[in-house]
Amino acid sequence: MxxxxxxxxxxxxxxxxxxxxxxxxxxxxxxxxxxxxxxxxxxxxxxxxxPEMRERVKKMARGAYRNLRSIESTEIVGELVTLEVGREGLSILTVTEEMTLRKTKVLDGRYLFAQANSLAVSLIDADVVLTGTAKTSFKRPVFRNEKVVARALITRKKGNKYMVRVSSHVRDELVFQGKFLVFDLSEEVNRLENSP
Missing domain, CATH: 1.10.10.10 (Winged helix-like DNA-binding domain superfamily/Winged helix DNA-binding domain)
Incomplete structure (x- = not known):
């Protein structure tokens, strides 16, 4: 025992x-x-x-990348782990020294925002998706070697507009949260491309 x-x-x-x-x-x-x-x-x-955690995550990630439509796999900030297009997704960002501010050794906030934003955009099942507005809140500094797990969920859809809520954690501690209003602009872009 x-x-x-x-x-x-x-x-x-x-x-x-x-x-x-x-x-x-x-x-x-x-x-x-x-x-x-x-x-x-x-x-x-x-x-x-x-399998160990690293292998479990890799296995999950292989399936997630196949579902991408609105964004290229190289444009995802962090490692995409799960993606249910039209519903929810999850990514992990491992903080490296290059991502931190030289003076403070704290993760540059642009990475947290980019991880959340790219995950929010990846949820939309469309060819052209752009972020219209974002309301974000940074809760605590993140440091080198910490793993940031971001979860995104579509909370509302109206026409071509989607409200996506993203929360990012290090272990069980909330470090970032945001609401992203993203737009499916596929029809508009197609119309503009095909107009004389």
Missing amino acids: SKNGCVKSERHVLLTRYLAGNPFLTDEDLAQVLGVSIQTIRLDRAELDI
Whole structure:
């Protein structure tokens, strides 16, 4: 039995349940939650044939990029993990030293905005999508080596206008949130391109 009283079979059920709810949990996170060593988590994952977090994320990402229409894969800021066009999506941005401000070593806010904006645009099932307005709020500084997980959700659609809400977290802490009004301008652009 582990420190928190779970027998192996119970721990396996909990491990599977936690990862189904949040596939971004690391072995360290799981060890802390379940009150066991990291090595125990690795052994449990091996027995359950569950890959490590990096592999789980890569597998999810392969499918997400196939669904892109409104934006090129190279224009996504961060790594696209899940994308349900017309509904919701998720991306991860790993902060590198090049992304931080030299003086403070804090992530340049443009990256947080760009991650959220590119994710919001990627949700729309159209060829030409542009951001009209954005109301954003930066909640706390983000530092090198932190992973920013951005979740976007379409909250409203009216004609060619979409309201997309994005929240970005480092672990469980909110670091950025925004509301993006994005427009499907495909018909307008096609009309302009085909006019004499």
